[in-house]
Amino acid sequence: MKIPEFGGGIYPPHYKELTHSLPIKEAGLPQRVVLPLSQHAGAPAIAVVRKGDYVRTGQVIGEPQGRISAYLHSSVSGRVVDIVPRPHPVINRPVLSVIIESDGKDAREEQVKTHWDYFRYSPGDIRKVIETAGVVGMGGAAFPTHVKLAPPSEIDTLILNGCECEPYITSDDRLMQEYSKEIVEGMKLFMFILNVHKGLIVIEDNKEEAIDIINQIVFNEPNISVVRVKTHYPQGSEKQLIKAVLNRTVPSGKLPFHVGVVVQNVATSYAVHQAVVRANPLISRVVSVTASESIRRRLHRPGNYLVRIGMTLSDLLAQCEYEPQPDDRVVCGGPMMGVSQYTLSVPVIKGTSGVVLLEGIPYYEHYPCIKCGRCVSVCPMGLMPNMLSVYAEAELWQKAKEFYPQDCTECGCCSYVCPAKRPIVQHIKLAKE
Numbered sequence: 001m002k003i004p005e006f007g008g009g010i011y012p013p014h015y016k017e018l019t020h021s022l023p024i025k026e027a028g029l030p031q032r033v034v035l036p037l038s039q040h041a042g043a044p045a046i047a048v049v050r051k052g053d054y055v056r057t058g059q060v061i062g063e064p065q066g067r068i069s070a071y072l073h074s075s076v077s078g079r080v081v082d083i084v085p086r087p088h089p090v091i092n093r094p095v096l097s098v099i100i101e102s103d104g105k106d107a108r109e110e111q112v113k114t115h116w117d118y119f120r121y122s123p124g125d126i127r128k129v130i131e132t133a134g135v136v137g138m139g140g141a142a143f144p145t146h147v148k149l150a151p152p153s154e155i156d157t158l159i160l161n162g163c164e165c166e167p168y169i170t171s172d173d174r175l176m177q178e179y180s181k182e183i184v185e186g187m188k189l190f191m192f193i194l195n196v197h198k199g200l201i202v203i204e205d206n207k208e209e210a211i212d213i214i215n216q217i218v219f220n221e222p223n224i225s226v227v228r229v230k231t232h233y234p235q236g237s238e239k240q241l242i243k244a245v246l247n248r249t250v251p252s253g254k255l256p257f258h259v260g261v262v263v264q265n266v267a268t269s270y271a272v273h274q275a276v277v278r279a280n281p282l283i284s285r286v287v288s289v290t291a292s293e294s295i296r297r298r299l300h301r302p303g304n305y306l307v308r309i310g311m312t313l314s315d316l317l318a319q320c321e322y323e324p325q326p327d328d329r330v331v332c333g334g335p336m337m338g339v340s341q342y343t344l345s346v347p348v349i350k351g352t353s354g355v356v357l358l359e360g361i362p363y364y365e366h367y368p369c370i371k372c373g374r375c376v377s378v379c380p381m382g383l384m385p386n387m388l389s390v391y392a393e394a395e396l397w398q399k400a401k402e403f404y405p406q407d408c409t410e411c412g413c414c415s416y417v418c419p420a421k422r423p424i425v426q427h428i429k430l431a432k433e
C-alpha cells in the first residue's frame with residue numbers, strides 16, 4: 001500500500017534514541033509551583049484564589065474568561081504565596097502567575113463524579129466535564145479542547161495525531177506504548193462527542209512498538225484504524241496530516257473543521273480519558289528530558305517524566321541530575337519549533353512536551369538571499385519564505401502581507417535549509433505581528 005505523504009518538508013535526524021525506550025516515571029513532588037494564568041490559546045484565566053489561601057491538589061485556581069479560554073487547577077496542595085508576573089516558557093514577556101508553596105501532603109480536592117459511563121450522558125455534558133478539567137491541546141498549540149469539540153459544521157473524520165515529528169521528543173511515543181487503552185478510550189470519547197464514525201490514529205514509522213500496540217488494541221474496533229506514515233517533518237502539523245492521510249487541503253485562513261476534520265493529539269486523548277473516566281483535572285503531563293550527544297554525559301537521568309504542571313525547569317533538571325554549563329541551551333519543546341529559554345525559573349506548562357538540552361551555537365552572520373529556492377521547495381504550506389523574509393527584513397509590511405504570512409505554521413523547515421543562514425522564521429513572526 002502506498003504510504004501517504006504531504007508535499008514539502010524535511011527529514012532531520014530523529015535523535016530519539018536516548019529516551020524512546022525509557023518508561024514514564026513520576027517526577028518528585030515540587031516544593032513550589034508557578035502556574036501562569038495563560039498557558040492555553042485564547043484569553044488568560046482569571047485567578048479565583050488570593051495570596052495566603054490554602055489550596056488542594058486539583059482545586060480550581062483560575063477560571064476561563066470568554067469563549068476561548070481554559071480552567072486552571074492547582075497541581076499541589078499548599079499555600080498561595082504570590083500572584084505576580086513571572087517569565088513564561090513560550091510567551092516572550094512575564095505573565096501573571098499563581099505561585100504555590102507545597103505542604104508536601106498532596107492533599108487532593110474532594111473527588112468529583114467520574115463519567116466512565118459517558119455514553120449515558122449527552123455530548124454537551126461530557127464536553128463540559130472536559131472543559132471543567134482544564135484540558136487543552138497538548139501537542140503544543142494548547143487550544144482549549146472543549147472548543148475544538150464544538151465545531152460549527154459537520155465532521156466526518158477524527159484524526160488522532162501520534163506523529164510526534166519533532167526530533168528528540170518521545171513523550172507521546174511512551175504514552176502510546178504504556179497507556180494505549182486509555183488513549184483509544186479517549187478517542188472514542190471524542191468520536192462520541194463529535195458523532196463521528198471514522199477515526200484514524202496516525203503514527204510515524206519510527207515508532208514501530210507504538211504502532212504494534214495500538215494495532216492490537218483497535219483490532220476489534222470497526223470504526224478506528226491505524227495509519228502508518230513516513231517519518232517526515234512536519235507530519236504532525238494539522239494541515240499536513242490532513243493532506244497526507246485524507247488528501248484534503250485546508251484552504252488559506254481556514255481550519256480543519258472546514259474540511260470536515262478534527263485533529264487531536266494522543267496526549268490530549270489521554271488527558272480527556274483521565275478527566276472523564278477518572279475525574280482527574282489536568283495537573284500533570286509527560287515531559288521528555290533529553291540532550292544532544294555532547295551534553296548527554298552531563299544529564300545523568302534523562303527520561304520521560306510525569307511532571308506536575310508548574311514545576312520549574314530548574315527543579316526538574318535538578319531531579320534529572322543535569323550539570324549545567326553556561327553555553328548550554330535549554331529548549332522547551334523540540335529543536336524545530338521549541339523556544340530557547342533565558343532562565344530556568346520558567347515552569348512546565350500544559351503544552352510542554354519536552355525539555356531538550358542543546359549545545360550553544362555561535363552567533364551566525366546571516367547573508368543576503370541568494371535566490372536558491374530551497375526554502376520554497378521545502379515549505380509545506382506552499383509559501384515563498386524567501387520573499388517574506390526579504391520584505392520583513394526591509395520592514396515593507398504591506399509587501400510582506402501579499403505573501404500570506406498568516407498561513408505560516410512556523411515549522412522552521414525554511415530556516416533549516418537556508419544556506420545564507422537567514423532567520424526566516426523570525427522574520428515571518430515579525431511580519432505576522
Ligand code: SF4
Binds near residue numbers: 411
Ligand atoms: S514559511 Fe513557515 S510554513 Fe513555510 S517552511 Fe517556513 S516556517 Fe514552515
Ligand code: SF4
Binds near residue numbers: 373376385386419
Ligand atoms: S533558502 Fe535562503 S538563500 Fe535560498 S531562496 Fe530561501 S531565503 Fe534565499
